[in-house]
Amino acid sequence: MAWDPYLNAGRALASICSHFEPQHRDSGLNTMDFLQRIVDCLGSPTFPWKGLMLGLSVGKFMFESFITLRQCRVLCKPKPPTVLSKAVTQETFANTQKYGLAKAHFTLASGLWYTAIQYLYLRHDILSKFWQVSGDLLLRWAPARCAGPLVQSGLFSIIYLFFNIAESMPPQLYYTFVLEQKFGFNKQSLGGFVSDQVKTFFISSAIFAVGAAGFSYIMDKAGDRFATYLGLGAFALRALVMTVYPVFILPLFYKLSPLQGKELRDHITGLATKLSFPLTKLYVADGSSRSTHSNAIFFGFPWQKNILIFDTLIQEMDSREVTAVVAHELGHWKLGHTAYLFALQQFDLIYSFGLFSLVHDNPHFYSTFGFGKGEQPAIAGFLLFCQVLSPLASAHKLVTNILSRRYEYQADAFAKTLGFKAELSTALVKLNKNNLSTIDADSIYSSYHHSHPLLAERLAELD
Numbered sequence: 240m241a242w243d244p245y246l247n248a249g250r251a252l253a254s255i256c257s258h259f260e261p262q263h264r265d266s267g268l269n270t271m272d273f274l275q276r277i278v279d280c281l282g283s284p285t286f287p288w289k290g291l292m293l294g295l296s297v298g299k300f301m302f303e304s305f306i307t308l309r310q311c312r313v314l315c316k317p318k319p320p321t322v323l324s325k326a327v328t329q330e331t332f333a334n335t336q337k338y339g340l341a342k343a344h345f346t347l348a349s350g351l352w353y354t355a356i357q358y359l360y361l362r363h364d365i366l367s368k369f370w371q372v373s374g375d376l377l378l379r380w381a382p383a384r385c386a387g388p389l390v391q392s393g394l395f396s397i398i399y400l401f402f403n404i405a406e407s408m409p410p411q412l413y414y415t416f417v418l419e420q421k422f423g424f425n426k427q428s429l430g431g432f433v434s435d436q437v438k439t440f441f442i443s444s445a446i447f448a449v450g451a452a453g454f455s456y457i458m459d460k461a462g463d464r465f466a467t468y469l470g471l472g473a474f475a476l477r478a479l480v481m482t483v484y485p486v487f488i489l490p491l492f493y494k495l496s497p498l499q500g501k502e503l504r505d506h507i508t509g510l511a512t513k514l515s516f517p518l519t520k521l522y523v524a525d526g527s528s529r530s531t532h533s534n535a536i537f538f539g540f541p542w543q544k545n546i547l548i549f550d551t552l553i554q555e556m557d558s559r560e561v562t563a564v565v566a567h568e569l570g571h572w573k574l575g576h577t578a579y580l581f582a583l584q585q586f587d588l589i590y591s592f593g594l595f596s597l598v599h600d601n602p603h604f605y606s607t608f609g610f611g612k613g614e615q616p617a618i619a620g621f622l623l624f625c626q627v628l629s630p631l632a633s634a635h636k637l638v639t640n641i642l643s644r645r646y647e648y649q650a651d652a653f654a655k656t657l658g659f660k661a662e663l664s665t666a667l668v669k670l671n672k673n674n675l676s677t678i679d680a681d682s683i684y685s686s687y688h689h690s691h692p693l694l695a696e697r698l699a700e701l702d
Contacts, residue, residue, distance in 0.1 A: 277597060281597055281598055281601060281604070282598075282601045282602075282603055282604075283603070284603050286603065288603075288604060288607045288608070288627075289361055289362075289607060289608075291627065292361055292623075292626045292627060293358060293361060295626065295627065295629050295630065296354055296357050296358070296361075296626065296629070297354065299629055299630075299633065300350050300351070300354040302633075303346075303350060303687075304347055304350060306681065306683050306684045306687055306688075307343050307346050307347055307350075307684065308347075309681040309683060309684055310339075310343055310680060310681045310684040311340060311343050311344075312681070313679050313680055313681050313684075314336050314339045314340040314343060314679075315336070315340070316336070316679060318332070319332040319678055319679065320678070320679055320695050322695050322698070322699065323678065323694065323695050323698075326668050326694075326698065327668070327671070327672070327678060327694075331672050332678060334422070334675055335671075335675045335676070335677070335678050336678075337422075338422050338675040339675070339677050341418055341421070341422070342418065345410075345413070345414060345418055348410075349410040349414075352409070352410060353406075353410075356406050357626070361608070361626075364608050364609025365402075366399070366608060366609075366619045366622060366623060367608055367609030367610045367614075367619070368609070369395055369398045369399055369402075369619075370391070370395050370610065370614070370616055370619055372398060373391050373394040373395040373398055374391055376394060377390060377391055377394060388455050388459070388616065389452045389455050389456055390452070391616070392451040392452050392454065392455040392616060392617070392618045393447075393448035393449070393451050393452040394448070395451065395616065395618060395619065396444075396447040396448055396450070396451035396618060397444045397447060397448055399447075399622070400440065400443055400444055400447050401440065401444075404436060404439070404440055408436075412432075415427065415432060416429070416432075419530070422675060423531065424530050424531050424532060425529075425530060426527060426528060426529055426530055426531065427528070427529045427530070431528075431529070435492060438491055438492065442488055442491075446476075446480060449476070450473075450476055451618045453472050453476070454469065454472070454617060454618050454621070455616070455617050455618055457469050457472055458599065458617035459617075463596070465592070465596070465599075466589060466592035466593040466595070466596055467589075469588075469589075469592045470585065470588060470589040470592060473585070473588045473589075473592075474585055477581075477584075477585070481538075481581075482538075482539075482540065484538075485536075485538035485539070485545065485547065486538075486539075489524075489547075493524040493525055493526065493528075493529075494524070494525045494528070495522045495523070495524055495547070496522065496523055496525075497520065497521065497522065497523070498521040498522065498523050498548065499523075500553070500558065502558045503553070503558040503561055503562065504521060506558055506559070506561075506562040507521060507546065507561075507562055507565050508521070510562060510565065510566060510569065510657070511546075511569070513657075514569055514573055516537075516544060516569055516572065516573075517539075517541075517542055517543055517544050518544055518545070518546060519539065519543050519544060519545055520545045520546075521545070521546050521548070522545060522546065522547045522548070523547075523548055523549075523550050523553065524547055524548070524549050524550065525550055526549035526550055526551050527549075527550050527551050527554070530551075531551055531673065532549075532551065532674050533549045533551035533552035533555060533670065533673065533674065534549050534552065535547065535548045535549065535552055535561075535564050535565055535568055536568065537568055537569070537572060544572075546565060546568075548561065548565070551673075552564065555669055555670075555673050556666055556669055559659075559662045560662045560663075560665055560666040560669070561666075562659070562662070563654055563659035563662035563663040563666050564663070564666050564670075566653070566654040566657050566659050566663070567650045567651060567653070567654045567663060568650070569653075570649065570650035570651075570652075570653030570654055571646065571650050573653065574646070574649055574650065574653060576646040576649070576650065579642070579646075580639065580642070580643065580646075583635075583638075583639060583642070584639075587632075587635050590631075591625065591628055591631075592621075594624075594628065595620070595621055595624050598620070598624055599615075599617060599620060599621075600615065602615065604620065604623075604624075605619075605620060608623055633687075636687070637686065637687055639690070640686065640687070640688070640689060640690050641686070643690040643691070644689065644690065644691060644692050647690075647691050647692055647697070648692065648697070648700050651663060651697055651700060651701055652700070652701075655701055660701055663701065664698055664701050667694060667697055667698065668694070668698075671694045676694065677689070677693065678693065678694055678695070679693070679695075680693060
């Protein structure tokens with residue numbers, strides 16, 4: 240029984256391959272014939288959708304566990320890399336290793352937890368039950384004018400989100416109040432944690448409900464061109480959320496106040512003027528009320544930008560070092576990195592929508608997961624199909640991290656050209672020490688998981 244997911248995944252692959260026997264290879268099949276054969280294969284009543292998804296889920300868990308175990312071996316090393324022997328003390332390295340090892344063990348346990356949850360969702364047709372409950376609630380409590388697939392899709396997404404947040408509670412509570420607490424990072428009370436989760440649920444519910452209703456509307460009205468229109472809709476929604484999040488949502492979680500220190504304010508405003516960065520306001524966020532981790536970001540419209548610095552960053556560094564960190568962030572803006580990564584994520588969404596066209600009207604696909612005859616809710620189908628795309632999602636993550644690490648080097652180099660080489664170097668060392676960031680890593684693990692280069696790699700490039 241333990242091998243059933245792999246056997247079923249193998250049967251799924253064999254089922255697809257059986258539609259492309261050798262005699263067809265030289266028959267001049269065009270692209271449409273090829274796609275039609277795939278659609279016919281996926282629509283077969285014998286296609287093992289559940290087995291395929293379970294096999295992919297377990298396979299992903301085993302792969303990620305494998306590279307995490309490789310990282311655990313690195314985290315057991317007693318001494319830092321030779322190139323960091325002067326920059327990192329033995330005590331800092333030992334604490335970093337302990338923190339990294341604790342997070343690696345947490346990753347293994349939480350990965351098993353979420354894989355088990357996914358198994359239960361697939362095994363017991365949970366999404367079809369969510370769809371049924373959303374319909375029953377509307378039938379019982381909503382006015383007649385609210386009946387219909389659009390409103391039901393919105394309510395379904397809220398129910399789905401609620402259970403997603405609920406199932407993530409045990410790992411999050413452990414991570415925040417045991418792991419982070421042990422290493423001195425957590426400053427949040429249980430009441431504050433619960434308050435944040437409630438606010439997150441209501442804000443996310445509004446976004447998810449609008450997105451799900453819009454998704455269903457486009458699927459219903461756009462015909463065969465739905466992937467293009469879904470891409471445009473996703474672009475508009477993402478752009479809106481990215482714009483309003485720092486202005487209206489972030490203040491619900493952090494207290495924002497104008498930057499008071501004249502020296503630091505003058506340094507940053509002078510830098511913004513030099514780079515023609517359209518700076519409007521400089522904010523400080525009380526990040527220390529939740530965690531000792533630090534950060535700095537910029538946000539706003541293309542013609543009106545704001546910079547947000549966490550108070551923990553100001554407490555850890557002098558004004559020149561904080562300015563060097565901000566110079567690095569402005570390097571991302573000046574070099575267009577944010578726009579490029581946004582475009583890559585948008586492309587990921589569009590090809591996912593395009594691949595969904597292979598099964599979006601496949602009755603067998605929906606019936607496999609407990610939906611009744613004639614029930615083909617687009618939003619539920621897409622959520623299920625995303626599990627089939629998990630290998631592509633992993634590949635996308637790898638490519639994004641490779642690109643992101645390249646951009647980090649470029650942003651460091653940009654800050655260096657502005658005269659912040661020494662300050663950025665010391666700032667990176669302090670950030671690494673105060674956040675207990677990974678100092679050494681397995682090459683495969685780092686390629687797959689790290690969006691930033693390691694400290695030694697960044698210092699070497701700065702030199």
